[in-house]
Amino acid sequence: MRRSLSLCALVYATVVAAPAAAQGTVTVDLAANSAYVTRGLSLTNRAVTQGDLVLALPVSGVTLSAGAWGNLELRPYDSPASISMTADETGANLTEVDLWADxxxxxxxxxxxxxxxxxxxxxxxxxxxxxxxxxxxxxxxLASLPLAPRLSVMEDVDKVRGVYLEGSVAQAVKAIPGVPLSLGATAGWSAGQEQS
Known part of the structure; x- marks a missing residue:
């Protein structure tokens, strides 16, 4: 117990001290959505809650980030018209957790x-x-340009062995003072896949 308490204190001290020295950030987001749609596919067609935690630390001109994101289906999917990642009829389920670093x-x-x-x-x-x-x-x-254009390439190196390309634009809109709002558009293309 004492060893784990010391380790917790060390981790806490490191996390608290790091942002002060290097201006790191911790961001937590929680969203309530009417469905889970990703890369043009509807994975659920009922309400979900999605949350993420992001840790970012600038080091010598590079920002190192790590995070976790999750999708929670809020209610049972008990209708033939329901699209679900679990097909569970008993209640809420955590259906996906993504861990990343960049x-x-x-x-x-x-x-x-x-x-x-x-x-x-x-x-x-x-x-x-x-x-x-x-x-x-x-x-x-190119965040400094109007519409902040962005191009992403994702390659699955494990199960699917395919590439997904995505282009997007977004523009901040000042509609309500103090309420951030952004409008955007995204287009994607799957460049083939091979199930392993």
């Missing part, structure tokens, strides 16, 4: 990010741990 560096106005993501499916339903996979990704962005 590095971002700015080359003038061009932001370049490279990273890796582990996608996990903890349930025994439609998406099971057998679908867990790993993606490598790269992203180019």
């Amino acid at each position: 590095a971002t560096h700015a080359f003038g106005p061009l932001g370049v990010t490279v990273g890796a993501m582990r996608l996990t499916y903890p349930n025994q339903g439609v998406f099971t741990p057998a679908y867990n996979t790993t993606e490598l990704y790269a992203r180019l962005g």
Whole structure:
């Protein structure tokens, strides 16, 4: 017990001290959505809650980030018209947890990010741990330009062995003082896949 308490104190001191010295950030987001749609696919068609935790630390001109994201189906999917990641009729379920780490560096106005993501499916339903996979990704962005164009390439190096390309634009809108609002558009293309 004493050893774990000391370890917790050390981790706490490190996390608290790091942001003061290097201006690191911790961000927590929670969203309530009417469905879970990703890469043009509807994975659920009922309400979900999605949350993420992001830790970011600038080091010598590079921002190192790591995070976790999760999808929670809020209610039973008991209708033939329901689309669910678990096909569970008993209640709420955590259906997906993604863990990721990346590095971002700015080359003038061009932001370049490279990273890796582990996608996990903890349930025994439609998406099971057998679908867990790993993606490598790269992203180019010009946030200083109007519409902040961005191009992303994600390659599944584990289960699917395919590439997904995505382009997006977004624009901040000042509609309500103190309320951030952004409008955007995204288009993607799957460049083939090979189930392993």
